Amino acid sequence: MVSMISQLAQGFVLTAEVFALTLIFAMPLGMIIAFGRMSKNVILRTFVKAYISIMRGTPLMLQILVVYFGPFYVFDIKMGTGYRFPAVIIAFVINYAAYFAEIYRAGIESIPLGQYEAAEVLGYSKSQTFFKIILPQVIKRVLPPVTNETITLVKDTSLAFTISLAEMFTVAKQIGAAQTSIMPLMAAGVFYYVFNLLVATVMEFIEKKLSYYR
Amino acid sequence: MKLLEINHLRKNFGELAVLKDISLSVEEGEVVSIIGPSGSGKSTLLRCATMLETMDGGDLVYMGETAAAGDPCIYAPKKQLKKIKKCFGLVFQSFHLFPHYTVMKNIIDAPVSVEKVSKKEAQERALKLLKQLGLEDKADSYPHQLSGGQQQRVSIARALALQPKILFFDEPTSALDPELTIEVLKVIKELAKEHMTMIIVTHEMQFAKEVSDRIIFMEQGVIQEQGTPEEIFASENSRVREFIGKMNT
Numbered sequence: 001m002v003s004m005i006s007q008l009a010q011g012f013v014l015t016a017e018v019f020a021l022t023l024i025f026a027m028p029l030g031m032i033i034a035f036g037r038m039s040k041n042v043i044l045r046t047f048v049k050a051y052i053s054i055m056r057g058t059p060l061m062l063q064i065l066v067v068y069f070g071p072f073y074v075f076d077i078k079m080g081t082g083y084r085f086p087a088v089i090i091a092f093v094i095n096y097a098a099y100f101a102e103i104y105r106a107g108i109e110s111i112p113l114g115q116y117e118a119a120e121v122l123g124y125s126k127s128q129t130f131f132k133i134i135l136p137q138v139i140k141r142v143l144p145p146v147t148n149e150t151i152t153l154v155k156d157t158s159l160a161f162t163i164s165l166a167e168m169f170t171v172a173k174q175i176g177a178a179q180t181s182i183m184p185l186m187a188a189g190v191f192y193y194v195f196n197l198l199v200a201t202v203m204e205f206i207e208k209k210l211s212y213y214r
Numbered sequence: 215m216k217l218l219e220i221n222h223l224r225k226n227f228g229e230l231a232v233l234k235d236i237s238l239s240v241e242e243g244e245v246v247s248i249i250g251p252s253g254s255g256k257s258t259l260l261r262c263a264t265m266l267e268t269m270d271g272g273d274l275v276y277m278g279e280t281a282a283a284g285d286p287c288i289y290a291p292k293k294q295l296k297k298i299k300k301c302f303g304l305v306f307q308s309f310h311l312f313p314h315y316t317v318m319k320n321i322i323d324a325p326v327s328v329e330k331v332s333k334k335e336a337q338e339r340a341l342k343l344l345k346q347l348g349l350e351d352k353a354d355s356y357p358h359q360l361s362g363g364q365q366q367r368v369s370i371a372r373a374l375a376l377q378p379k380i381l382f383f384d385e386p387t388s389a390l391d392p393e394l395t396i397e398v399l400k401v402i403k404e405l406a407k408e409h410m411t412m413i414i415v416t417h418e419m420q421f422a423k424e425v426s427d428r429i430i431f432m433e434q435g436v437i438q439e440q441g442t443p444e445e446i447f448a449s450e451n452s453r454v455r456e457f458i459g460k461m462n463t
């Protein structure tokens with residue numbers, strides 16, 4: 001029992017790493033992609049649109065496999081098992097950035113044109129307008145959908161099992177199979193649940209903090 | 215001194231000629247009202263004058279500095295436009311206050327981060343404006359906590375904080391109830407008394423009559439008639455008479 005918990009805990013550390021790294025990279029990357037999606041340049045815009053469409057239209061599991069095996073099958077480059085973790089992170093980041101990009105775009109487009117015009121007449125530069133006036137309002141508006149994505153991400157981390165990365169779910173399955181017991185999976189479920197509870201609490205706290213204006 | 219001069223302004227939206235050969239000049243201290251039916255191009259004229267919209271043809275000159283000239287119209291370099299933009303402020307029909315800033319921050323942020331006025335000086339100026347506009351107890355409120363009339367007064371304060379030479383208003387009371395309209399119009403009348411140069415698009419005929427040195431009647435993208443309030447309200451032009459008659463009932 002104790003060893004099961006400690007093994008799961010090790011898996012959990014990896015799960016938490018996948019979660020944290022994905023958020024750290026995907027959230028800002030999503031903003032850049034959102035700008036590409038809204039670009040005046042037709043080629044860039046179309047390219048980004050196609051990218052987002054593919055990322056959202058195919059299973060994340062498949063994307064993980066492609067990122068992991070792609071170098072070998074396409075370029076004949078042998079990557080060791082050390083590539084598992086980076087492959088998972090890359091796949092998660094490019095997938096989640098696409099989702100975040102669409103959320104950001106909706107948020108940015110929901111800000112009334114009048115905010116830009118007021119800022120322009122007051123003499124704000126383009127970047128001042130974005131960072132001082134638009135972005136804070138966008139953050140408030142996108143918080144609920146970003147919370148949803150973040151909770152989905154916690155659960156999605158289990159997809160890393162596809163390439164046998166020993167995150168929590170993979171570990172739980174292995175112990176479960178060895179001991180012919182459902183307990184490890186139940187314990188993993190509790191881990192995920194508590195993790196998400198934590199995420200939801202943090203996001204709720206931020207939402208509260210931003211509720212001083214409408 | 216001439217603060218604003220517009221010559222032969224022409225503006226199309228696609229096929230639609232919205233402004234056709236508009237010429238207009240405004241002297242320092244003058245209060246000019248623009249009236250006219252919906253769709254006659256009043257907002258578009260203000261938006262061209264405040265450079266929210268680019269003109270297709272004509273000249274736009276502020277205090278002798280050319281912002282745009284010619285037909286087709288060529289704009290001055292960005293740096294010069296930036297300088298010219300300091301001449302004017304614009305008050306919108308639906309305020310467009312920044313919802314995430316307090317009233318104080320709404321007023322001081324542009325002076326501080328655009329004009330590089332010290333925060334202390336900007337705050338002093340803002341407090342003076344708030345007092346003048348009857349909002350001294352609202353400095354720490356957020357826009358959503360204010361009535362429409364209060365929000366509009368804040369947006370007037372925000373524009374005044376940059377000390378513009380000319381203030382444009384696009385139907386500043388159209389989004390307001392009658393009582394709230396009165397408090398905003400009162401503020402504008404007080405500014406007129408202090409000889410603030412203003413160009414006001416409005417549907418409030420009585421107000422236009424009281425506050426204006428000159429009234430411009432626009433229709434279908436042209437200035438049909440302009441003159442003192444007395445001249446306009448006694449106009450022989452049937453279109454003007456009809457419009458004013460309709461607005462007064």
Ligand SMILES: Nc1ncnc2c1ncn2[C@@H]1O[C@H](COP(=O)(O)OP(=O)(O)OP(=O)(O)O)[C@@H](O)[C@H]1O
Pocket residue numbers: 227232250251252253254255256257258259
């Ligand atoms: N961005 C735009 N694109 C296309 N057409 C426009 C645009 N803005 C205004 N128009 C058209 O230009 C004409 C003049 O509009 P404008 O808003 O200047 O009228 P207005 O005199 O301010 O009317 P109102 O009294 O209703 O505010 C209208 O026919 C309008 O439909």
Ligand SMILES: [Mg+2]
Pocket residue numbers: 256257258384385
């Ligand atoms: Mg209008």
